[in-house]
Amino acid sequence: MEVQEAIQKITSQFPNGVQLVAVSKYHPKETILEAYEAGQRIFGESKIQELCAKEQSLPADIQWHFIGHLQRNKIKYIVPFISLIHSIDSVQLLQEVNKQAAKKERIIPCLLQVHIAQEETKYGFSLEECKQFCMRKEWQDLENIEIHGLMGMATNTKNQQQVEQEFESLHQLFCSLKESCFQEHAYFKELSMGMSNDYPLAVAHGSTLVRIGTSIFGKRAYT
Numbered sequence: 001m002e003v004q005e006a007i008q009k010i011t012s013q014f015p016n017g018v019q020l021v022a023v024s025k026y027h028p029k030e031t032i033l034e035a036y037e038a039g040q041r042i043f044g045e046s047k048i049q050e051l052c053a054k055e056q057s058l059p060a061d062i063q064w065h066f067i068g069h070l071q072r073n074k075i076k077y078i079v080p081f082i083s084l085i086h087s088i089d090s091v092q093l094l095q096e097v098n099k100q101a102a103k104k105e106r107i108i109p110c111l112l113q114v115h116i117a118q119e120e121t122k123y124g125f126s127l128e129e130c131k132q133f134c135m136r137k138e139w140q141d142l143e144n145i146e147i148h149g150l151m152g153m154a155t156n157t158k159n160q161q162q163v164e165q166e167f168e169s170l171h172q173l174f175c176s177l178k179e180s181c182f183q184e185h186a187y188f189k190e191l192s193m194g195m196s197n198d199y200p201l202a203v204a205h206g207s208t209l210v211r212i213g214t215s216i217f218g219k220r221a222y223t
């Protein structure tokens, strides 16, 4: 019941067009089913093995999103079923996803992960690298992926102004790419920003996919 209440409380504040990705990493199947029964269908996971085990034993109409750092040699395990990869952090990774997706005759929706935080450990393109890559249009030759938008994580800080500034910088890039390189590609429409501690700011700055774990499922045993 708690899980259902948390989901309802969070999503009732979302404007139209914003979707919840329930981040279920490190939580057991039973907990996921509670959210499923509340109507939640999009779940985010960050470990390949854990994701594959859950996918096999949970309802087939769940849309699984991958949100963690993706190693190239593990792409093949999620290609048959993944519905969105949020965490494309290099051109090489995107090319490899394309290659693996071609083998399975799938077209896989992907987001480009952009490094907007000040923390050094976060993966991703810089704003400038992302812009340059999109403008080169070589992604148009990758027939088995579609770039559905951008993803970013703000710095983990109490400084709201900084967090807002980081989200806004990604929002600006998103809008400008949508109107330029992706103008003829209506699928470019997702901006994945916001976690438990900063999602209201992310939504205020144009997020369309909010990735929330702790505020729904409680604390994880590991992070």
Ligand SMILES: *Cc1c(COP(=O)(O)O)cnc(C)c1O
Binding pocket: 023, 025, 046, 067, 068, 194, 195, 196, 197, 211, 212, 213, 214, 215
């Ligand atoms: C774990 C994780 C989240 C969810 O974080 P919470 O603080 O538990 O809401 C969101 N995005 C990514 C990329 C994560 O790894």
